[in-house]
Amino acid sequence: MLPTGAIEAHGPHLPLGTDVIIAEAMARAGADRLAARGFHVLLLPALTMAPAPFAAAFAGTVDTPAAATTLTVIGVVRSLAAHGISVTAIANAHHDPAHVEALRRAVTDVAASDANAIVVFPDLTRRRFAERLSSEFRSGACHAGRYEGSIVLAERPDLVRTDVMAGLAPNPQSLVEAIRSQQTTFVAAGGPEAYFGFPAEATADEGRAIVETLGAILEEAVVEAMASTWRPASAGPSETR
Numbered sequence: 001m002l003p004t005g006a007i008e009a010h011g012p013h014l015p016l017g018t019d020v021i022i023a024e025a026m027a028r029a030g031a032d033r034l035a036a037r038g039f040h041v042l043l044l045p046a047l048t049m050a051p052a053p054f055a056a057a058f059a060g061t062v063d064t065p066a067a068a069t070t071l072t073v074i075g076v077v078r079s080l081a082a083h084g085i086s087v088t089a090i091a092n093a094h095h096d097p098a099h100v101e102a103l104r105r106a107v108t109d110v111a112a113s114d115a116n117a118i119v120v121f122p123d124l125t126r127r128r129f130a131e132r133l134s135s136e137f138r139s140g141a142c143h144a145g146r147y148e149g150s151i152v153l154a155e156r157p158d159l160v161r162t163d164v165m166a167g168l169a170p171n172p173q174s175l176v177e178a179i180r181s182q183q184t185t186f187v188a189a190g191g192p193e194a195y196f197g198f199p200a201e202a203t204a205d206e207g208r209a210i211v212e213t214l215g216a217i218l219e220e221a222v223v224e225a226m227a228s229t230w231r232p233a234s235a236g237p238s239e240t241r
């Protein structure tokens, strides 16, 4: 499991490491579910540096080259495969298009060049997965809002400025629509304070439920990829499920 996040501004109320916290929670939840099925799962530390051009103008954001992410992921996958760990699952919580594209490129490159390695990347921006998440997530008004705020409240409440969060006005501007209309920054997308959605509505209970869903998505993606492309030497596909 490779969690991937970012160091990125998340409004005046959530920590810069929000996406790292969410990615690690997703990876842990997915790993727990796969372990319960009998898989031997290894959790890597998160990849914390990422391209983050949408938030780059906000203090605290660390925006690194997309190519660096692609090459790092490819290197991680190849290193693991060389030691017999043939499946790497990416638990990604940073949905800046530059980052998602960098991860997709790594997946494509490995598929084209590495017969012994599989990268599983359930891309939450795809409709198939987004449908299982909250209406705020699907609307695209989902940066430092109710969805992300809920998960951080569940995972690291000590890092949330709850008094500030409670007073934030809704910002229903959709990042998905802004991206479609060629916007490239949070400010241009209608988020002058680097948040979108409904942060004041976040709850820890909802965060715990979302983490379970994220874990289930990861679990299913791994099982599906292994069933379709890989067979363990000692067990048939029915046993691996």
Ligand SMILES: [Zn+2]
Pocket: 010, 018, 019, 093, 094, 095, 143, 144, 148
């Ligand atoms: Zn985020």
